[in-house]
Amino acid sequence: GENVEQHPSTLSVQEGDSAVIKCTYSDSASNYFPWYKQELGKRPQLIIDIRSNVGEKKDQRIAVTLNKTAKHFSLHITETQPEDSAVYFCAASMNTGNQFYFGTGTSLTVIP
Amino acid sequence: DAGITQSPRHKVTETGTPVTLRCHQTENHRYMYWYRQDPGHGLRLIHYSYGVKDTDKGEVSDGYSVSRSKTEDFLLTLESATSSQTSVYFCAISEQGGEEKLFFGSGTQLSVL
Numbered sequence: 001g002e003n004v005e006q007h008p009s010t011l012s013v014q015e016g017d018s019a020v021i022k023c024t025y026s027d028s029a030s031n032y033f034p035w036y037k038q039e040l041g042k043r044p045q046l047i048i049d050i051r052s053n054v055g056e057k058k059d060q061r062i063a064v065t066l067n068k069t070a071k072h073f074s075l076h077i078t079e080t081q082p083e084d085s086a087v088y089f090c091a092a093s094m095n096t097g098n099q100f101y102f103g104t105g106t107s108l109t110v111i112p
Numbered sequence: 113d114a115g116i117t118q119s120p121r122h123k124v125t126e127t128g129t130p131v132t133l134r135c136h137q138t139e140n141h142r143y144m145y146w147y148r149q150d151p152g153h154g155l156r157l158i159h160y161s162y163g164v165k166d167t168d169k170g171e172v173s174d175g176y177s178v179s180r181s182k183t184e185d186f187l188l189t190l191e192s193a194t195s196s197q198t199s200v201y202f203c204a205i206s207e208q209g210g211e212e213k214l215f216f217g218s219g220t221q222l223s224v225l
Binding site for chain 1 (some may be wrong): 119143145152153154155156157160162170171206208210211212213214215216217218219
């Protein structure tokens with residue numbers, strides 16, 4: 001099956017700086033890559049996703065990039081704010097399959 | 113937020129007792145999933161369903177069974193709970209499985225003493 005690796009496991013940044021979280025996947029058939037944000041004690045919530053026919057997608061301060069050749073994708077958060085502090089998960093899936101494969105998460109702390 | 117309700121939200125039980133967790137959706141989505149979340153392991157798939165009475169195993173299915181008799185309900189049963197099954201359990205739904213967005217319920221904190 002698919003294997004998704006996520007780095008770093010923890011990340012601390014100063015407020016206003018950028019944060020980058022990287023994921024790699026193993027199965028070239030994967031074609032859908034969502035990112036989830038999970039605040040303490042809450043459910044994971046979808047914040048942005050990208051499909052394999054697109055190289056980059058932006059939504060305000062959040063962007064995701066995808067490199068299909070290298071089989072990696074990244075989450076970029078600009079102008080970080082304390083409320084961005086959370087655990088972020090990447091995932092990969094394929095439209096011919098039923099399952100989503102998750103990374104192990106990155107705990108982001110934004111220091112005021 | 114997608115209409116997903118998990119019950120109970122918290123449960124404490126003793127080793128060896130059976131436990132059933134319920135997931136109820138109002139979105140009429142075909143796919144439903146059960147994940148467990150443990151520190152250092154992220155979200156691991158236990159079982160999933162792709163239709164009424166259609167289920168399949170995930171990567172950590174040992175000790176768990178599921179049932180889906182109606183589109184809106186997906187039950188997770190621990191036949192004989194063990195301390196290693198202490199975890200947070202999340203239900204999730206998707207309209208089209210791997211090619212569409214996955215939405216999570218609020219989770220059930222289960223403690224097995």
